[in-house]
Amino acid sequence: MSQSPTETQGDNLGLQSYRQGWKALNRLLHENKSFSGRETNNAFLNCGKNTPFADVSSTIGWDFADDARAIGLIDYDHDGDLDIFVTNRTAPRVRLLKNNLKSESNFLSLHLTGSAKSTPRDAIGARVEVHLKGQLVPHLRTIHAGQSFLAQSSRWLHFGLGKDAIIEKVVVHWPGSKSQTFTGIKTEQQLHLIQGVTTVTHRKTRRDSVLMPAPQPIPEKTSVARIIPPAGHTFPTIPTADGQFLSISETTLISLWSRACPHCQQELQTWATQAAKLKTSNVTLALLCADQEHHDQANAYLKSINSPFATRMAGPEAVELLDALHASIIDLWIPIPVPTSFLVSKEGQLLAIYRGPASIEQIINDTKFATTTSEKRRSAGSPFAGRWTSKPLPSTPQRTAQQLLQRAKPELAIDYLRSALTKPFLKGEKFTQSDNLLLLGQILGQQGRPTEAMPHLEAASKLLPKDIRVLRLLATANAETGNFSKSFTILNDAISYHPQNLDIYDDAIGIALKAKDPAQALYYRKKSADNNPGNPILRYRLVLSQLERGQPVDAIANCKTILGTSPKFLEAANLLSRILSTHPKEKVRSPQESLALATRLCLISKNRNANHLLSLAYAQANLSKFEEATKNLKLLINVAPPDSKFRKEVEAALVKTKANQPIRNVIWR
Template identity: 30%
Template sequence: MSQTIDSEGADSAQNNTNSQRQLSEMMDAGRSFSGNERNCCFLNVGNGTFADISGISGLDYPDDGRAIATTDWDNDGDLDLWISNRNGPRLRLMRNDNDNENRFISLLLKGNGVSSNKDAIGARIEIKPNGKKGNPTLIQTVRAGQGFLSQSSKCVHFGLGPSTDTINIQIRWPDGSIDSFEKISTNKRYLIEQKNSKLTELRSRNEAIKLSPSAAQRNKPQSTARTPAITLFKAPNFTFQTKDGKRKILPQGKPLLINLWATWCAPCIKELADLSHHEELLRESGIDVIALNVDQLSNATIDPEKISGVLKKIKFPFLARNATGPMINLLQRLHDQLIGLNEPLPIPSSFLIDPNGNLSVIYKGPLEVNQLIADKDHSVGTLNERILRSAQIKGTIIKHPKSMQRSMAHEASIHSRHGRNWLMAGNMEGSIYHYSIAHGLNPKSQRISSNLALSHFNMAAQLNSKTNQIAALFHYRAGLKYEPKNQAARNNLAWILATSPEEQIRNPKKALEMANQLNQDTGNKIPQVLDTLAASQAANGEFQMAVNTLKNAISFLKVTPDAKLLKSLQYRLSLYNEQKTYTDKGSQS
């Protein structure tokens, strides 16, 4: 029959996310937006042009700079720069130590809080040197932020010439009112309040800030890396054959370490020997171990005796098997979900899976057994507890409701992104898993709810095509909880209830109720819906009504011809004329 899952949602989702997906893939592959471009600095020379002083200023680091904030950090009357970078160092303070006799003035504005905002955002300040002809008027506007993710000091700083002792100030407040101040001394900081048109000198900080310039220290490359999981991802199950011929599925309700090794890798063999040496300690801690050898993936002719010989020599007491391509692909995908830079797994690599089957920690390079034992309960507890345990430096969690809400929203966005990836890959089980978690974290998101429903509907269509109608019913109903007005899903569900060959599934009464409501909602003019309604009527013994309904459906096909659907409708019409019901013994098409 012609009822199919509505593909419009899937097409729309794919079209809307193609660009985002491609961008994410490039970022995950380690590609940079800037490619180590150096910072640039330009000097306004006063005649409408700028001079490139990037090199002489000392700012031209190849840092992939992102945000920049200006403030008089050391309180010496000139502006210093805080710069954040994509690369390391992530943060630089560039202190302005230029030694000259130029003067300055710094103004902090405070609106009245009624007709103007208290921060005076939008106020316009004009500075004119007092009694100096020919000097230009300096103009600045109070802003909440400038540039990418940047917010500088709210003190508006004006750099002045060396002989500017006094200035005149005019302020146009956000509400349009104007205040003027004359013969104001320079080299000072002032607070100007709108409510009383008052200018008050601000005292400078008394404490001295002692900072010494230093070169950025680069950490030496390390041969090991430990990455604890904050977001928990479900690890795949692996099925192995034991020595006595029985099937063993891992993990089995306790911590499992999956170790990748090779016979040509000396650190691998040392690591396996260390695990063997600590067998008793690992078993007491409840940690299971499986070693997966990768030799045959790159050398199909390798002698299996060489692999077993290495294990026998170190008396390896745990389960050991050869890795397969699909196994490594699954572990690589698991790695890529947790770690932003999607590089191929090194040898050795290890994955710690918790008792619930979630990825807990990834180890690249040889691991320490004591660290492994300390990590066995890493995934236990709340999101905040995992954040604290994963941090490279000690700290505390900000428990303000808005901060907690942002953490939950971020966690939801991660699962939503992976749900989308699984959806686009056609793996509805993975998509449903991630979107379900995302929905639990952010139930108000219409986009997450819609994609979760779409995943259930696609899963139902896949299962129904394999004649697994019981499971298909479950997923149609699950999806309709999140998107109850989806017409295609309602139609497909009613069709199964009306035409299923299995007695425990058929429910003609419910099918007729659903089909009648759907036909009413769609204006009694959709051939596929009318087809389902006719099948439901026939299943309830209303054969003449079914005949009339199908004739109506066929009449609409004269406007929008569909030869395949027309043939199906004519066949079912002949059944209903003979007072026979229709049983769908095949799959949905």
């Protein structure tokens, strides 16, 4: 994983690498890989000076095969030693490891309370020294706001003092205030120390409930599952190998099967004997055979087992769609197994997924999810009983569409989203609705279909008029259809809502250049610099654009603005020196100021920066100091890489100085 970047916007390589790293990690997790590599937890014992640590994981019962994340230390049972809470990414999410080791050593536990005036009441940052008789170095502890990854240990400071320890004094260094000394404290105590109060208070004992190890039943691992998706998930239109589409006009069970699968054979034989139950319950069975063979062979097999059902053949596109749907619901990117069946309402809403054989009774019972509440659907889909603390979230077609995009199937994603957006059961607040429309518009735009994208993006904009994602895509779509004036209007609105978002300015400048409107591009460069005064790079880019547009006076003023707020931005100082010495217009040039700047730059870089030395040579030539300029240019020739742009620039300058001519940058106007 790459180091976290300091910027969140832009297209720099570091940011791209960081995002790519997270994408790779996300894929591994969705392929059911583990962060920890399924290693057991480890505990190492400090064996003392010049002795290696000893692995005592199994000895102390620490070697759980958990995907552990964090630990928190606490004297949970108040017996003078530290117990440990461990949190895991997967079940069991929390473990309490009680310390039952016997010890004859002494301890001291302290809880600090600040005055809430000079020191925070929770005393974060306070440092405590426990001085023992006969020891020169005190025991030290500091109260931290966080002590482990995603964890906070108890704020009780625990001191292990060894055997027969005698405490001489306790010194508390309160943050933002004077230190305080407490005396008369003995070992084997748990005490409250309050800032400004000289006496100590003993901790009140509490009656703890008896802790019993909770049973950890591990269900037998199986690939068979019944999955109840969130309410409102659209089932895609499925093509068959013969170029037709599955028609759904009543509750339908779509089953993907193979003749080579014994579980499929068993399930089909069972369904054949109970076909009447399906018919009575108004459930249609649509079989899709995944085998690469003619449908006559598959139907011949069904006839051989006396099945009243016929099958159609599932081509690669059908399997891809069902696989994407399956992956988006279970949130694991693993191949769809056979048999897998999908229960779909007559309106096209996905009601259930069955991985492996499913009973007719279960299928018929699950048809009720077409009309039941979202709360009941969620409870039915959970493998555990319990109390929910939040409302169920509605389904969104975005996950299935994203799965199709991951598989480089944008046309299937477009068709799926278009179908989903027409369904009456698709619910969601305006943010979800806008995101659905946004994704469809984004995919259409990426496929070079901006005209089709605009209605969806405009609908999203009505729901969330200030959403920067929608505004950027809408501006781009208008620009790609040639409506630059509307594009600029949208961009100006976006800037007014989000003046510090750099991506908007990048879009605006790119669209202005596409419209062959350099003045508009310069306007957005200036706007980005003015609205982000703390970013000198933006103003530096403005300077370069102003030089190209023949605005040297403004460019000089902006260089000086940069150096006023960011004096260490040496590129701006170097550019300013070049402008003042090489600009074609005499009224722009300032020979002495240019020389002073270039000399200062060379002092800062100790004559080790070739660009600074070149600026010095330009300034010297502008003051007719041709011999000094030639001398510096010859030094640069010796270090300039062959055939490089820099070397060619130095050689051109050298021709001028040898002819006793100053250097002028003819590109600038």
